[in-house]
Amino acid sequence: MKISMQAKLEQLERRLAEVNLLLSSEQAARDLDAWRRLNREHSDLAQVVDHLQAWRQAERDLETAEAMRGDPDLRAFADEEAAAAAERIAHEEHQLERLLLPKDPNDERNVILEIRAGTGGEESALFAAALLRMYLRLAERRRWSTEILSESASDLGGYREVIVRIAGTGVYSQLKFESGGHRVQRVPETEAQGRIHTSACTVAVMAEADETGDVEIDPSELRIDVYRASGAGGQHVNKTESAVRITHLPTGIVAECQDDRSQHRNREKAMKVLATRLRDKRERESQAREAAHRKSLIGSGDRSERIRTYNFPQGRVTDHRINLTLYKIERIMDGELDEVLDALTAAHQAEQLAALAEGAQ
Numbered sequence: 001m002k003i004s005m006q007a008k009l010e011q012l013e014r015r016l017a018e019v020n021l022l023l024s025s026e027q028a029a030r031d032l033d034a035w036r037r038l039n040r041e042h043s044d045l046a047q048v049v050d051h052l053q054a055w056r057q058a059e060r061d062l063e064t065a066e067a068m069r070g071d072p073d074l075r076a077f078a079d080e081e082a083a084a085a086a087e088r089i090a091h092e093e094h095q096l097e098r099l100l101l102p103k104d105p106n107d108e109r110n111v112i113l114e115i116r117a118g119t120g121g122e123e124s125a126l127f128a129a130a131l132l133r134m135y136l137r138l139a140e141r142r143r144w145s146t147e148i149l150s151e152s153a154s155d156l157g158g159y160r161e162v163i164v165r166i167a168g169t170g171v172y173s174q175l176k177f178e179s180g181g182h183r184v185q186r187v188p189e190t191e192a193q194g195r196i197h198t199s200a201c202t203v204a205v206m207a208e209a210d211e212t213g214d215v216e217i218d219p220s221e222l223r224i225d226v227y228r229a230s231g232a233g234g235q236h237v238n239k240t241e242s243a244v245r246i247t248h249l250p251t252g253i254v255a256e257c258q259d260d261r262s263q264h265r266n267r268e269k270a271m272k273v274l275a276t277r278l279r280d281k282r283e284r285e286s287q288a289r290e291a292a293h294r295k296s297l298i299g300s301g302d303r304s305e306r307i308r309t310y311n312f313p314q315g316r317v318t319d320h321r322i323n324l325t326l327y328k329i330e331r332i333m334d335g336e337l338d339e340v341l342d343a344l345t346a347a348h349q350a351e352q353l354a355a356l357a358e359g360a361q
Contacts, residue, residue, distance in 0.1 A: 001055070001093055001096075005097075008100065009096065009100075012048050012052075016042070016046060019041055023035070040108070051092050051096050055092035055093060055096065058089045059089060061084075061085040061088070062085035065078045065079075065081035066082060097353060098349050101349060101352045101353070101356075104172075104176070106172050107176075108172070108173070109207040110168070110207075110208040111171050111175055111176075111206060112165055112208050112276040114162070114202075115159065115162050115202070115203055116161045116202045116204075117154070117158065117160050117161070117199075120197065120200060121199070122155065122188075123197055124158075124199040124200060125156070125159055125160055126188070126189075127184045127199055127200075127310075129157065129159050129162075131201055132162050134333050134335055135166070135178075137334050138335040138336075138337050139335075141335050142174070144166050144167060144168030144169075146164055146165065146166050146167075148162065149163045149259070150162070150258070150259060150270075151163070165208065173345075177321075178205050178307075180202070180203060180305045180307035181201075181202055181306040182201050182310070183306055183308070184198070184309075184310045184311075185198050185310070185312065185313070186310075187312075206279070206280040207279070207280070209272070209275040215279045217274070217275065222248060223246070224244065224246050225245045225246075226241045226243065228243060229242055241263065242258065242260065243258030244256060244267045248274060253281065255271070257270040310333070311329070312329060314327075315328070317332050322347045324340065324343050326339060
């Protein structure tokens, strides 16, 4: 293990001892927010220290095995023990390298997830509904809370556009690689000839803006329109002007909401979406500047980029960024996305490690 890495780990070990003392202090007991922050830090640090201790134990086991090699009767046993210890050392060093990778500051944020129907007409809108159900089922499995902020229904029960807020522990860290084009290949229910159709939807995952301080919006730069809400096919579902559309004039970004009967509540939801879109625009512009010299393994996050194909006749889901194909489409569409999300995270971490190794040369 590199000396610099070992020094960093020892520093984190000392910090864990400090956090343990702070968690048992009266001040932490009085300040619930501080206690929660310390608890999260303790969880992260404890994971690192556990692997550090396992690495140290493997080092001691290797030394013991090396010492036994001097006895001819124990040499074969010592060789086996030394090989096993060396393997554990390599494994623990890899885990520690992964845990020390720079963390995305947005990882613990909630998200605003937007799904928009693309090419494919009504079939695309139905696929948007299927994607929404997939993410809602995933949230249910992870015990995340969800709230539909805005929806534009199609005639056959799909969605032209739907926006949902997902809140919970580490939501953005799990969903941040879902942005992009999702393509479906299947026989639509409305297809009399049994032909396979291809349609697409766009998914955007944005880290939710904080209530205060994250994005400053000048009220004079907003145009707020109110109108009557309408349902699928354009029929009126509300006789009062409760729907709200907010336009940010400098950027042209628009957010609207018509799902609540209260104009005030619709305005609150639209402002939340607008703030998140403005924050996302700022973040994406910054990331584009930083990553101009290279393209990330798991994709640029460009909303026009095709990232995944769901092929129903073959029962497969393929993520094109990491060449992963799984033949369990029904389970994935029911929210069992763990294997896909874990593979994307592992690919991203591998890329980070490769970049660090390249920079160290």
